[in-house]
Amino acid sequence: MKHSGNDKGYLFSRRYSNYVFVLLFLLYMFDYIDRTVVTSMFSSIEADLGISHTQSGMLVSAVYWAIVLLTFPVSIIVDRWSRTKTIAIMAVVWSLATALCALTGNFIQLFLARMLIGVGEAGYAPGGSAMISGLYPIEKRSKMMGLWNASIPLGTAIGVFLGGIIATHLGWKYAFGLVAFPGLIVAILFFFVKDYKTVDLSFFDKRNNKVKMERKDIFREFLSRYSIIYTYFGITASIFVTTSLLTWLPTYFQISRDLAQDKAGSMASSIMALALVGAPLGGIVADKWRRTNINARLLLPALSTLVSAVLLFLGLFLFRGIVQYITFLVMGVTIMMFISGAASVTQDVIHPGLRATSYSIAVVVQNLLGASMAPIVIGFIYDHSDIKTALSILPFVLVLSSLLFYLGSKYYARDIENVTKVQLEVQ
Secondary structure, three states, rough: OOOOOOOOOOOOOOHHHHHHHHHHHHHHHHHHHHHHHHHHHHHHHHHHHHOOOOHHHHHHHHHHHHHHHHHHHHHHHHHOOOHHHHHHHHHHHHHHHHHHOOOOOOOOHHHHHHHHHEEEEEEEHHHHHHHHHHOOOHHHHHHHHHHHHOHHHHHHHHHHHHHHHHHHHHOHHHHHHHHHOOOHHHHHOOOOOOEEEEOHHHHHHOOOOOOOOOOOHHHHHHOOOOHHHHHHHHHHHHHHHHHHHHHHHHOOOHHHOOHHHHHHHHHHHHHOHHHHHHHHHHHHHHHHHOOOOOHHHHHHHHHHHHHHHHHHHHHOOOOOHHHHHHHHHHHHHOOHHHHHHHHHHHHOOHHHHHHHHHHHHHHHHHHHHHHHHHHHHHHHHHHHHOOOHHHOOOHHHHHHHHHHHHHHHHHHHHHHHOOOOOOOOOO
């Protein structure tokens, strides 16, 4: 691998790679602050705009619908043009769109502004995944993916916390305005980050001749990788659960414990913040386990999601008070342990020139069937019953996720052996 530093396996020097990683981490954190700040302000927004619980859920889903529509075409731009420039432009768009939410006066305006946030965020996860996969050696991939994805629960916790506090003391519109601009500063810095050269889409045939990939070859690349297909749907089931909890756990605490909006938001954000431990922990364990078991990057998600299912079931149905809250806190750690290994698999078993595209497929599937549907499904059940009944389906969705990850692990070793080996070069 050609690189500008002397650190083995790194695209650039270790120090510069870590600098780029910090920027990627901060952008993902601000991405989720802007995305989730609305969830702890539902009561204020519903009272001000006169909307239902289902419409509140739609304000979250709006972001994911836009991501579903645009992430695939944007990921092609990422893979075939520039990762750094695309990421910077997207971050500018979603930051300005968040500020625009503060200027809205009715549900339609706020819904459209939230969709615009999704337009900006559409290709960030695929672009960031491709950057990290290129920056670091493969044996560190799960660890770095885990550390990067720790920004999701951190940003979510900050967003939920700030939304509740600011909405209570200043109003919900101020919350959107205040969280919008820090990400804009990091986005400007990212315009000056170095990139790697666009990878030629080619492979070696049975005679060891270099062959340029055609469209049918690209389709075959994905459809022949059973491990990645199971991983896409395993991620989707887990994301359905995490998005449901991110969206409706503050409401659950408000109702079940008769708490004020800001207190319920703080309790929920504390649980989500512990995923800050779970995501990197999952990466570290997966990478260490992989030294003795090549399938570890899918076996660990299978195990951790099953444990999370049990903990969530116990917390909802058997425990109350402090015991329930401690159970939810432990679940806050385990429920995000899947992401580092699963995200790495989307990069491990596919052609290096299709890494952003691969993660974009994961994003499309998880947002179409998971993140965009979860707030509405839970909101719909809540409208027709109660919040506890609505959340009671989630442990069973986690069991499904665990099964899908386990099935994918059966094909991982074969799939990674068939990946075309490509050396990345600094642009």
